[in-house]
Amino acid sequence: MTSPSAIAPSTGHALVTGASSGIGAQIAREYARRGVPLVLTARRADRLEALAQELRAQVPVEVIAADLADPAAPALLVEEIGRRGAKIRILVNNAGYGVPGRYLKSDWKMHTDFLQVMVGAVSELTWRLLPSIRDAGDGRILNVASFAALMPAADGQTLYAPAKSFLLKFSEALALENANRGVHVTALCPGFTYSEFHDVTGTRAKMRVSPRMWLDTAEVARAGIDGNERGDVLVVPGWRYRLMHAVVKLLPHRTAMGLMARNSRKVRPLD
Structure with a gap:
């Protein structure tokens, strides 16, 4: 983790995980535009610092580099936030990525790291920060699902779809549990979005998706924050x-599964 510096009262x-690029970086920009002080975290400290330099003209920004695949990282991150004097009112669980290929193509370590980032870290960060989010009286949790x-x-x-489904159900339950504490909890479920996601998985060149279906990160960030x-x-x-x-909800499950089986290889061909 990076060395501490003072945070203005x-x-x-807003703590934004996975803030070094893509939707996370754009969410940080949107909160800065709205005057919300930021704590940014991701693995790539250089990317975070570059974004922080861009946004510090608008709001105080702190950078804490952390790898959420490490099971110890969520507790250390929260400890460091407290040491720097920040009070988290908004939690954005955005950190995530995809693992390309079918289940047996990757070793188990890759899968456990994925589940730690996508499920374990989200659950622990929320648990550790929820008291301060509740205390704020107008706390917010924005979970970037899919x-x-x-x-x-x-x-x-x-594992990707189940992990994102977890985020949706997690958000629904948290929303019900915390509605009387002034906390808004939202699952943001964007479709194909122009970001580094498909570059990291190595599937960019294979994508066969109509240009009309692609979303812009700024559009996604605004929609998520406004909805929250x-x-x-x-x-x-x-x-x-x-x-x-709306259409998929009306289809019999067998029909929807059949359509997905037919279309998934067109969108994302696999070995």
């Missing part, structure tokens, strides 16, 4: 994805 900070959580799982999404402020538990950016969600 405020009514509460449209994959709303569809039958695709070929090659053996309204108290929406589920946010699906883009009218095409909202229409698709």
Whole structure:
């Protein structure tokens, strides 16, 4: 973790995980535009510091580099936040990635790291920070899930879709538990979004998706934050994805599974 520096007093900070690029970086920019002080975390300290330098003209920004695949990282991160004097009012659980290929293509260590980042770290950070979020009186939790959580799982999404489904159900339960404490909890479920996601998984060149289905990170970030402020538990950016969600809910499960089986290899060919 990076060395501490002073945080200016405020009514509460937003902690954004996975803030070094993509949707996480854009969420940080949007909160900065709205005047919310930030604590940014991800593995890549250089990327975080570059973003922090960009945003410090608007709000106080702290950088704490951490690898959430390490089971010890969530507790150390929260400890460091407290040591720097920050009070977290908003938690954005955004850190995540995809593992390319079918289930047996990756070794078990890759899968355990994935589950730690996508499920374990999210659960622990929320548990550790929820008291301060509740104490704020207008606390917020924004969990960046995926449209994959709303569809039958695709070929090659053996753990990704279940992890994102967990985020959705986790958000729903937290929203009910904390509604009387002024806490808004939202699952943000974007579809295909222009970011580094498919570059990291090595599937960018294989994607066969209509340009009309791609979302911009700024659009996704605004939709998530606006929906969270309204108290929406589920946010699906883009009218095409909202229409698709409505249609899929009306289909028999066997039919939906059949359509996914037919289309998944067109979208993401696998070995």
